[in-house]
Structures are given as C-alpha cells and as structure tokens.
Amino acid sequence: MEIYLVRHTETICEKGVCYGQSDVDIVKPFDEVFSRIISELPSEAVIFSSPLKRCVILAQHIQKNISTISYQEDERLKEMNFGDWELKTWNEIPPEELNPWMEDFVNIKVTNGESFDELHERVGYFFNEISTIKEPIIIVAHAGIIRSILCHQTSLPLKDAFNNKVDFGEVIRIKL
Template sequence: MEVYLVRHTETVCEKGICYGQSNVGILEPYDIVFENILKQLPKEAKLYSSPLQRCVILAKHIQKNVQIDSIIEDPRLMEMHFGDWELQSWNDIPQEILNPWMEDFVNVRVPNGESFVDLNERVLDFFNNEIPKNLDKPLIIVAHSGVIRSILCKINNLPLQEAFKTSLDFGAVLKIELLS
C-alpha cells in the first residue's frame, strides 16, 4: 500500500518561534508550492490531516484536485505540544529550562506540554489503528515534521533519538510502501 506523508508548507511564524500546536497559518501565496505537492500525489486516495489550519488548508486544496471523498481530521496527527513554550522565541526560553529538554527531547516533557515519546505514542496509535483499515487505496497524510518523523522511525525501525537526523523541508512529500 502506498502512503504519502506530506508536511505542511511554511508558516507565518518568524524563524526561531516555537509553534507546535499553536494554530498558525501558512505563508501566501502558496499556489506554486501546492501545485508541486499535487504533482507528487496519486489521482485518488484517502486523506487524513492534522486539524491544525496549516495542514487543513493544504488538505482542502488536495481534496479539490485529487479524487477524495472527505478529509478525516485526526488530533493524533497534531504536532508536539510545546506547552509553556508555544509562540515563544526559542532564545527567550531560559537555558535552565530548555537545556534538560535539549539534552533528552525524547523523554523530557516540555513544561505543560509533551515529550517526543508522548507524541510518538499518539502517532503510533493512529498508525496502528487507522492504516490497517485502509488497504484498498493509497493514503495521504498531511501533518507536521514531528509526526512524519515519528512514522519514519516506526517503519524504518529507528530509535526516536535519530528522528531529526534527516532533513524534512516544508511541503515535502515522502512516498512509503507498506506491505499489506
């Protein structure tokens, strides 16, 4: 089965701002970037999306151009929750709070937020419970960097510590083949 992992396009946030589950928009105009994404997708598919607007905007454009019945918004596909750090500049987070997380982002929770393990558990809940039900046509998943990296760690049998060793640009489309 073909699964297309699509990262949302660039956000309106300035570089250096932490915006995990904050519902921020995407930069416009995005027509050219969206068209490039469409060229990499199948003509018909089932579509899942994070409910955050930066993914839903792209998912709606895909739905208009690919044969898709509906967009299934799933909160398990949301980016990591950065709790108290949401919409703060990374440089403004006190080092004594930031450093423990930087040293072990996999296990250490952000204050009032998640660790990467927390994100991974909900993403794997989605992956293990939704993917096997949908073997009849390709799947498109519009999501975030952390979510896509979590899925890649699962299918490539990689430890979560290695999740960020691969580049994953805004608007990236990764096609993976899953055995049924």
C-alpha cells in the first residue's frame, strides 16, 4: 500500500507563533504550490484530511483534481493541541512552562493541551484503522501528525521525531 503524506501549505501566522489546533488560514495565492503538490500524487486515491481549514482547503483542491475513491476528514489528524499556548509566540510562554516541555515534549502535557505521546497514540489508532485499505492513500495533515506517522513507520523513537523535517506543502511517499 502506498501512502502519500501531505503537509498543508504555509499559514498566515507569523514565524514563532504556536498555532497547533487553532483554525488558521493559509497564505494566498496557493494555485502554483497546489499544482506542484498534485503533480506528486497518484491519479486515484482515498483521501483523509485534518478537519482544520489549512488542510481542508488543500484536501478539497486535491479531491477536485484527481479521481477520488473517497474523502473523509478525521479529528485524529488534527495537529497537537497546545492548550494555553495556542496563538502565543514561543517567547510569550513562561520559561517555567516552556523549558520542561522542551526537555521532554514526548511526555509533558501542555496545560489544557496534550503531549506528543498523546498525539502519537491517536495517530496510531487512525493508522491502524486505515492499514487494510488497498488503494493509494493521501493524508493531508500537519507536521506533528506526519512526524508521528513516520515514527510509527520507521520505529524512530518519539524523542527524535523532529529529525523528520517536514516542510510546508511537502509530499512524502511511504510504502507499507
């Protein structure tokens, strides 16, 4: 089975803003980058998308431009929930909260949010559920979700998840 992991394109948020599950928009115009993304995808696929706007816009554009077997938005594909840190700059987060998390983001839960381990668990449930699909799969999601899937796929320890660089609009193909 082929899976195409597609990260949403650049958001309107300034660099340094923590926007996890906040429903922010993407930078326009996006036609050129969307065309490049579609050129890297199969001509027919099952599409799953995060329900956040920055993914839905891209996923629906893909759906209109390839033969879609099915399209579904899935809550488990949302980016990490940064709780009280949502839409704050990293510099605004008190060091006594940020520093322990930076030391152990895998296990330390953001206040009113989640840890990377919790994200990884919900992604694991999603990944196991889709493992029986035979057709190519396109997953339009976020860097955290894609890093989690790559950790599942390669058995990379979660603490090393950021070794998987995932750029805006990047398409990563994996085989199961």
